[in-house]
Amino acid sequence: MEKDTTARLLDAAEYRMRRGGYNSVSFRDLASDTDIKSSSVHYHYPKKEDLGVALIDRYAERFFDALMVASSKAQTPKEKLYAFRKVYRGALYEDKAVCLCGLLGAEMAGLPPALVDGVTSFFEANVKWVSDALPDDLSKAEKYKRASTLVAAHQGAMMMANSSDDNKLFDTVTEFLISNTLGQD
């Protein structure tokens, strides 16, 4: 089963965008990456915006799919949070890049308006997932606080690991924070 052209285009675009940001991706780069012409890229994604929206959608879907898989056997809050960490960790170690939505979230003010909602939703869903993973006895506000902290730290750790070319930093930070956030009431 060969990958179709849109999948290969999204792969190439994601690779580039997660390394250099939205404006670092050009139709001609994608064309040469996938051995077609730039006009053919426009056939699949008429505007760059359309490509951006498709990229974010696919990224979010894949992320939450991976999260479901990784957490399928998780019972305790701790196990669930380590599943969350594992998915982030995979994105950093396997793709050797930061989170697509983390980068675009920073570039938010410079993005076409059509992309904004997808990025915002990604983080809302992140925080919601982590909230639901936390112990039941915590208040809603307390869950929100801790979940936001965990998501923010995962994103920040990813960026710092990326910028210092030291993935261990991600491991250290996220491990510390998960045990710390759970370790007290």
Add this chain to the structure above:
Amino acid sequence: MEKDTTARLLDAAEYRMRRGGYNSVSFRDLASDTDIKSSSVHYHYPKKEDLGVALIDRYAERFFDALMVASSKAQTPKEKLYAFRKVYRGALYEDKAVCLCGLLGAEMAGLPPALVDGVTSFFEANVKWVSDALPDDLSKAEKYKRASTLVAAHQGAMMMANSSDDNKLFDTVTEFLISNTLGQD
């Protein structure tokens, strides 16, 4: 005392780069922002790289100056960490943008090599400053772990606040983390 042209150029470039990333800044934009011609921008910064390096240098200098001022009366670890938070918070609230180095750190792989060191140094210096602010009785490894976590969380919280247009998220996360990181041994 009027601002000289380089200062106005760096102001304009910083404004744009912190909103859209490295590739969202063009010489012509800066020219129109400062009411000069793009060829005159090149007089001050021959290559875009040169501009980028100058931007990062100025940003880092200003950041650590602000940190010195904010922490001048801080005695305890807690007071010092709140001073650190205050400087980050100012960058988010007053400039209404993420950290320049946070954004560039995410875009690292797509940046001209000349910019890499400045971004890396910024974070190393951040972690060092926070390490030194932590209680003396902690081991070096423990300080590194906590300092990295605090810096990562500040960066991540900034990005998330930016992407959700909700600066309160930054306040919540950083307040929680500072009290939490200090609250136990």
Add this chain to the structure above:
DNA sequence: GTCTATAATTTGATAGAC
């Protein structure tokens, strides 16, 4: 230091043939 002028390249995008 700033300007005019311009070059070389890249970029997002479209028309129309196959």
Add this chain to the structure above:
DNA sequence: GTCTATCAAATTATAGAC
């Protein structure tokens, strides 16, 4: 779906006058 051909605009950058 992909191609050739093309466009208009943007972008980095330089030469040379004032």
